[in-house]
Amino acid sequence: MSPRHSAAEAARTRERIIERGLDLASVEGLEGLTIGRLAAGLGISKSGLLGHFGTKQALQLAALERAAVIFNAEVWRPAAGAAPGLPRLRAVCEAWISYLARGVFPGGCPFVSSTFEQDGRSGPVRVLLQRQFHAWNRRLTAEVRTAVANGGLPRGTDPAQLVFELYGVMMSLNHAIQLHGDDAATTRATTAVTRLLPREGPTARPVRPASGGKPAR
Template sequence: MSPRHSAAEARRTRERIIERGVDVASVEGLEGLTIGRLAADLGISKSGLLGHFGTKQALQLAALERAAVIFDREVWRPASGATPGLPRLRAVCDAWISYLVRGVFPGGCLFVSSTFEQDGRTGPVRALLRRQFRAWQRRLTAEIRTAVRTGDLPADTDPDQLVFELYGVMMSLNHTTQLAPTPEAPTQATRAITRLLSPP
């Protein structure tokens, strides 16, 4: 096999590992990602998998990084063309609800489950999860501030409080969807978001 083909095959194998890792982590948690588990699932040797990810922690970090790419594709990009401020914020929330209801990750939002799993822990995995969380908070906060400047939201709106409440709606929808699915849940989430984002 030529070096070019060998490199291409290595990239494809790495992609398969990451894709499977994201699916496993969404159902079983980041701790469910093990070298042996993924090697068996994908029909490759442990040594072959170790050539791509030498440690369980490296697998966990790669899964979180890929999950962020998927979340961005499913939630932010569909809304990115909307007018900045309240129209974009509403579009983001619509896409966010759709992402949860459609089950983009087989076990529900990987970030929600990972947040609970990493509570009270320290280390690179929690640090990456925190950075990802903060980055999404900043995006939402920026849109809220724009909506306030344009008069689409009240001047006394507290962006941090509003982001907190938006997260609460989405986490509730994720839990309901995963634990006790009801056809009313998406509508209830939409109504809650509409109240939170009502203009003055």
């Protein structure tokens, strides 16, 4: 086998490991990513798997990085083309709800499960998870501030509070779907988001008829 083919095969194997590891982590948590269990599920040796990642922690970090790429593609990218501010916030939340409702990962959002799992822990995995959440928080906060600036949301809106509440909706949705199999959860989440992000901004004004004209009916 040529070096080029060997490198391509190694890259494909690494992708399989990350994909399988991420699916497993969504169900079992990052601590469930044991080298032996993952190797057996993929039909490769432990030494072969260790050759790609070296340690369990390296595999956990790779899984979190891939989860961020998928989350961005599923939630941010579909909404990126919407107008900045309230329209984009609503589009993000719609995509976020869809991402959870469609079960992109078999065990639900891996960030939700990892957050609970990493409570009280320390180390590189927790640090990466915090950095990922902070980056998403900054993105949402920036959109809230834009919505306030352009009149989509009231001037007194607290961006941190609103983002906190949006997180709460999505965490509750993931919980309701994964633990309870609640068929009404998606509708409830959509209703909650609509209350937090009204379709019409607070500065909306009725259209006035031209001089001498009559109001449209």
